[in-house]
Amino acid sequence: MSDIIRRDPRTEWIARNRLHPEHDAVLAALGGGASSAEWMGPNGVIRRDPHAVGFIGPNGIRRIDRSGVQSASGASAVRRESAAAPKRQAVTIASPAFMIAVVGDMPGGRLSAHDRDVLGLARQLAGADGAVLLAVFGDMREDGLGEAGVDRVIHFTGQEVEGYAPDARLAALAGVEREHAPRHWLFPDSPLGGGELGRRLAARLSERPATQVWQVAGDQCTGRGSAGSTDITRALPRVVLALAECAEPVADTVHAAEPMALPSGLPTVLRRIEDLGAVAVDPSGVALAEAEFILSAGNGIHDWDGFHHAAKVLGATEGASRVAVDNGFMPRHRQVGATGTWVTARVYLSVGISGAIQHLQGIQQCDKVVTINKDAGCDMVKRADLAVIADSGEVLSALVELVEGSRKEQRNAA
Template sequence: MGREIWVLAEYEGEGLTDLTRELLGRAQAARVRDQRVCAVLLGSRLELLVEQLSGCGAQRVYVCAAGELEHYEGNVYAGALVDLITKYKPLLVICGMTANGRDLAGRLSARLQSPFLPGCLSLKPVAEDCFEVKRLLLNGMAVRTEVAGGEKTAVLAFSAGAGGLAEPEFSPPAEVVTVAPALPAESGVRHLGIRSSGFREVDLAEADVLVSGGNGLGNGELFGKLRELGELLGAPVGGSRVAVDKGWLPRERMVGVSGKNFSGRLCLAFGISGAIQHTMGIRDCGTIVAVNRDPRAPIFKNADLAVLGDVRQILPLLVERLKELGLRGSGVDPQ
């Protein structure tokens, strides 16, 4: 058996995330000859997840179970994985561009002195133990082609839905390798609990209608109007990278290659210029309505309906008009 391609599995409760399933399918599509696709599972009470990983195409599952791994803590997880990677020397380590994934990938790259390629769009074999990787640069304004593989383990991070998804091929039950993780004597971090962000529980990737905002809103106060619009339409609120970086939205609400993809029927985009990393996240949307005061905004090239005007005037008026019509959280027919 040749070298291994590792996927760092993420899960919620007792179920794998869709992104983990997608990454396993991507790894299966990219492997050649006798390379083996493996999943790495860290946490506690992991029994049900092992079977799910096998069904998604993992040929081997490395299980690191310990009470200290029940909740993600970057220093502890990185320590356990560095020990494992050093021992088994996988060809690639693939993770998702989630909050935890980005944090962990950076730590692994620094500790192992390994290449780190974030924002990956595709993975294609070009030679034995060598892969062509396309990834976004400059906040999504450019795409770069690089080569990963060889003697040094490379760390790759993919966003959900980037470049499509190959279905994992059928494989027999995965071999399970239980490993004792190397844990620090003291992590310095104590888990206190999990609290809801207060945003609508509807996942952006599952919604029919999306209300989205960007830098053109000007301030966090106007983003409050955007949330009000979302409540009136029964739609979740998303936004651009700039909106997230300015603290107007939590990172899990970012739309684009570095965040969530939206493939519903209607997207209302307010004050979003339309960088490629964002528009790729809504490329499968049925109808895009864009409001922007810049006639040269790139998002207008992707919009089905372009509204040229000041979003700071249009958005409050739209909210008031919908209230007059009595549309209060009952939702809207995207047709």
């Protein structure tokens, strides 16, 4: 026998392809185990999977995989593990030693992925003795605050805090500061309001905030500087504006999320800015990277006129898979995926898309993924939060009919 180490290209390819059905077995055979992100290569060099959850890249950023696909197992395996996993531990902090206050963006009254990361960071700072206090403004539709790590909730309602009302919200947060004196204030550093409100509060408290924070270790925090080209490490201040993926979201405990009374003596703030609401925009003119609701088509679509009509009725921005673009059914700027546009929609509705790895990479930042497909075993179904196994044309037609009927009833009632 020769001592020459021979490579097996197919085995190496399967080890790199997280969605391949033999991925787990190949990793185990290579010595990495079914849950490891490391394995021995054919030349004796240890290989590491840069897509693994918790992987620390060369720039020091820890990867958090939101795609629902773990580094060494398919989505179906993840769901089997979660189904067999023990229930979350219920945690109630009756008399906390201190508070960590979080002010989330909560678009549409629900926690965003960015909000959950910031709550995970707050939970990390609170430890076992502290409590996480969430301040909510306006409409709240989220029913999973406890699962996100919230111990206390202060809900500010009323027209004075609805929409863009930084002065009224700042006065409300000043009341929380006066009555509860949180050890730290955490905000998502985002253009949805958290970035501005956090900076306003820091100015009110005469604090120098830490912005663009992506990591907190002990009493030190690290944030981006110089347009993201430099990392700045400093002592952890009271006011922190954190980036997405600053910490792992809470996943193993359920907290009480007890409502608290509003601070007393809140002043009446004269509203100097009138919020006229969102500007009506044609969804077809919205860039994919900025769209909040995307209806995306794949090779399974045969009635393209029906698809375009459905997107118009639903008010969705149109997207497409690479196959649909290559076949000439959609323009190139509507292609979603690693070879097209990476999207961050709140809702991503795919129709007739099987789910190539490049497409799944492009939608991993989406909050909710819904798919319609005839193939119950395709990778898009495994990735989706909600899957409908049926003919895409029939489902879209029924959905359009339902929406149009509801709008007609509203017009008649008015």
